[in-house]
Amino acid sequence: GGSAKMxxxxxxxxxxxxxxxxxxxxxxxxxxxxxxxxxxxxxVLSARTHEGDKVCALDLGANDYVTxxxxxxxxxxxxxxxxxxxxxxxxxxxxxxxxxxxxxIEYASxxxxxxxxxxxxxxxxxxxxxxxxxxxxxxxxxxxxIKNIWGYDDYGSVKRLQVNMANIxxxxxxxxxxxxxxxxxxxxxxxxxxxxx
Numbered sequence: 032g033g034s035a036k037m038x039x040x041x042x043x044x045x046x047x048x049x050x051x052x053x054x055x056x057x058x059x060x061x062x063x064x065x066x067x068x069x070x071x072x073x074x075v076l077s078a079r080t081h082e083g084d085k086v087c088a089l090d091l092g093a094n095d096y097v098t099x100x101x102x103x104x105x106x107x108x109x110x111x112x113x114x115x116x117x118x119x120x121x122x123x124x125x126x127x128x129x130x131x132x133x134x135x136i137e138y139a140s141x142x143x144x145x146x147x148x149x150x151x152x153x154x155x156x157x158x159x160x161x162x163x164x165x166x167x168x169x170x171x172x173x174x175x176x177i178k179n180i181w182g183y184d185d186y187g188s189v190k191r192l193q194v195n196m197a198n199i200x201x202x203x204x205x206x207x208x209x210x211x212x213x214x215x216x217x218x219x220x221x222x223x224x225x226x227x228x
Contacts, residue, residue: 032056039065040178046114048106049093051077051084059087066092068178072113076106129164132226134203134212136164150202155180155195163213163223172220196221 032053039047047065051058062073075088078099085096094113097106129136133146141157143150152160158180163171177188196215203211214222 032058032061035061036064039069039071043179044071046072046074046110048074048076048110051075051079051088059091062088062091062093068175074106074109074113076101129161129167131164131167131212131223134226136161145203152199152202153195156199156202159192159195160199163221167223168225170216170220170222176220 032055035047035049035053038044049058049062053061058075058077062075065071065073072094073092074095074097075093076097076099077084077088079085080098088096095109097109127138129138135144136142137144138161143152143157143160159176162176162179173189173192177192180192181188196213200211200213200215203213205211205213212224214224216222
């Protein structure tokens with residue numbers, strides 16, 4: 032469980048298959064910990080067949096619950112289904128383009144355009160912009176962004192995030208009193224402003 036928690040924050044997996052019977056912690060505890068900072072799809076795999084266990088796992092954010100014994104074909108079908116659903120709902124980085132008013136992100140080429148002009152961004156800046164675009168309209172906390180971009184949280188990480196965000200907002204043309212595409216929710220985090228707002 033401890034190793035899985037570290038891998039989840041550092042590797043940003045596409046999907047987690049989680050057994051509730053872990054040697055060092057209860058799988059429900061790990062599920063709860065992961066859901067505090069990540070929307071990664073999770074399929075719970077367990078010998079626990081009691082309805083209460085299933086309801087608890089699903090209420091805590093599991094995307095699916097498979098009880099043992101199971102066939103590998105069924106498990107793979109459930110994996111494909113969860114990945115397909117999360118891609119469609121925008122919980123994973125979408126393919127193609129993200130268009131928000133004059134802001135366009137081409138995911139395949141990792142390029143960002145503003146009003147038809149390409150904006151040169153660093154790898155970290157691009158990753159932050161992409162993360163915000165995945166959750167456009169929602170406020171993402173400093174902690175959530177830091178853990179998804181750098182894979183860990185420490186005292187200096189907030190300052191590092193603020194420096195990167197200042198550079199991004201400057202490149203996006205933000206001026207005092209006017210937000211261009213990214214809003215700073217003071218003391219909380221940042222939000223990608225939807226053009227229709």
